[in-house]
Amino acid sequence: MPLPKAELHLHIEGTLEPELAFALAARNGVELPHADTEALRAAYSFSDLQSFLDLYYALMAVLRTEQDFADLADAYLARAAEQGVRHAEIFFDPQAHTARGVPLGTVVDGLGAALARSEERYGISTRLIMCFLRDESAESALETFEAARPYFDRITGIGLDSAEVGNPPAKFREVYRRAAEAGLRRVAHAGEEGPASYITEALDVLGVERIDHGLRCLEDGELVARLVREQIPLTLCPLSNVRLRCVDTLADHPLREMLDAGLLVTVNSDDPSYFGGYVEDNFRAVRAALALDQETLRRLAANSFRASFLDDRRRAELL
Ligand code: ADE
Ligand code: ZN
Secondary structure, three states, rough: OHHHHEEEEEEHHHHHOOHHHHHHHHHHOOOOOOHHHHHHOOOOOOHHHHHHHHHHHHHHHHOOOOHHHHHHHHHHHHOOOOOOOOEEEEEEEEHHHOOOOHHHHHHHHHHHHHOOOHHHOOEEEEEEEEEEEEEOOOHHHHHHHOOOOOHHHOOOEEEEEEOOOOOOHHHHHHHHHHHHHHHEEEEEEEOOOOOOOOOOOOHHOOOEEEEEHHHHHHHOHHHHHHHHOOOOOOOHHHHHHOOOOOOOOHHHHHHHHHHOOOOOEEEEEEEEHHHHHHHHHHHHHHHHHHHHHHHHHHHHHHHHHHHOOOOOOHHHHHH
């Protein structure tokens, strides 16, 4: 039985399995450049973050209707339940859809419909986090933020993702300020491919409460001390880090070193369809590669609830 856990770093578009991609392509009359699911899977070989993002954005062409987004989220939740997930904080990339002419309401209503049924169907509580594409302009993020106001009852927080290097957190100062004012929670990808200074900037300029990845904090001892002192959660994604070549092999992953340093780290799947596994698969992979004992795995699972945006009552229930 997989340990009960929360998943805190999961891009819903990154859960699009080849089989569903082809089913949606047929349903929507979208032509994919790959012959079949096997050929598509064969394209899942990445040299860095950008080479993954190119395919990730291209495949989103099959997502068009509210039903598509509901089916996508429902398929993830069914898989997550099998992997012991009891709570999921789910990212989505509104700009990647609105730029293709899919209205924001279609995305939120579709995802929202699946999420609304999640506790009853799968025993998984959920939160939705809207991410801004950091390689798009600050103005585009602000426009997206304002367009999303009618949906804030279903959106818990904001995040920042896509191509990191050259797109520092400070570029998005204003949208994070508005999000704080609106009472939204704030997270950001930082220190995946980008330098440790982006983590510091995300904390100081954007006021984020959690860092997505944060791997490269290890290059700055003072930052590590601060992250430990303030118990800022880091949402690590080990299989993603190997596939995107942030680490050479899983055996080289600094997860154990980070735990030993007292960092509040969690294990997550990022884009499970692309990176070879859902969250329990990540747990199993690090257990094997880093020889983690059961107590350490339990600590990682407990960290996931601690680092979540759950209310205290459900957190206590799950811990
Ligand atoms: N979008 C989807 N997955 C991502 C990742 N690992 N890093 C940055 N942006 C992403
Ligand atoms: Zn991510």
